[in-house]
Amino acid sequence: xxxxxxxxxxxxxxxxxxxxxxxxxxxxxxxxxxxxxxxxxxxxxxxxxxxxxxxxxxxxxxxxxxxxxxxxxxxxxxxxxxxxxxxxxxxxxxxxxxxxxxxxxxxx
Amino acid sequence: xxxxxxxxxxxxxxxxxxxxxxxxxxxxxxxxxxxxxxxxxxxxxxxxxxxxxxxxxxxxxxxxxxxxxxxxxxxxxxxxxxxxxxxxxxxxxxxxxxxxxxxxxxxxxxxxxxxxxxxxxxxxxxxxxxxxxxxxxxxxxxxxxx
Numbered sequence: 121x122x123x124x125x126x127x128x129x130x131x132x133x134x135x136x137x138x139x140x141x142x143x144x145x146x147x148x149x150x151x152x153x154x155x156x157x158x159x160x161x162x163x164x165x166x167x168x169x170x171x172x173x174x175x176x177x178x179x180x181x182x183x184x185x186x187x188x189x190x191x192x193x194x195x196x197x198x199x200x201x202x203x204x205x206x207x208x209x210x211x212x213x214x215x216x217x218x219x220x221x222x223x224x225x226x227x228x
Numbered sequence: 229x230x231x232x233x234x235x236x237x238x239x240x241x242x243x244x245x246x247x248x249x250x251x252x253x254x255x256x257x258x259x260x261x262x263x264x265x266x267x268x269x270x271x272x273x274x275x276x277x278x279x280x281x282x283x284x285x286x287x288x289x290x291x292x293x294x295x296x297x298x299x300x301x302x303x304x305x306x307x308x309x310x311x312x313x314x315x316x317x318x319x320x321x322x323x324x325x326x327x328x329x330x331x332x333x334x335x336x337x338x339x340x341x342x343x344x345x346x347x348x349x350x351x352x353x354x355x356x357x358x359x360x361x362x363x364x365x366x367x368x369x370x371x372x373x374x
Binding site for chain 1: 229233234237238240241242244245247248249251252254255256258259264267268271272275276278279282283285286289290294295298299301302305306309310312313314316317319320321323324325344345347348
């Protein structure tokens, strides 16, 4: 819609963007502070989802449809990144854990 | 602008604010909850809901079937990918630090065929078998020597 945006909608969009920026700040805090690797992967995954939501809000804010394609592409790439990182972490952790778990099974 | 357009834009605005609110809830959960598994839980559910609501707002705001199709594709993709990503992260967290036995007294994954450590061991065993089967001559020779 290239028509005018009502004052209520523009107010809502500004409020939503402020809330989203607060969410971004909290997520970055968890990425920086996260005590374990898993916490950081969770926060990076959430960061990708928040970025998709931000692009969708920006599409509304600018009233331009083209940005929506970027949101879809970003969702795809963020998902692949998360899966790759999680698989790597699982492999490393399982390699470290396998000998102890083997001994445990032989005992019980 | 007439009344219908005002109502339409109000609905879009409320959906956008609601979506951003749920995104904020997800981020708060990631910061405030006590351990990695609960943080994963917060981020996957609330994050997907918030992002989906914002995408629904976009689909309602613009007229035309192309925007609708793109928004629905994005929402479907989000609903497909977020649980898969959460599952993978959950497995990775489980492999690195098994959950507290007081909070989770029954752990049926531990030692079962799907346990990451058991899978890793089986993969190693299979790899060793293949490795041993590949050069048969070398194997025979070492047997002769000893």
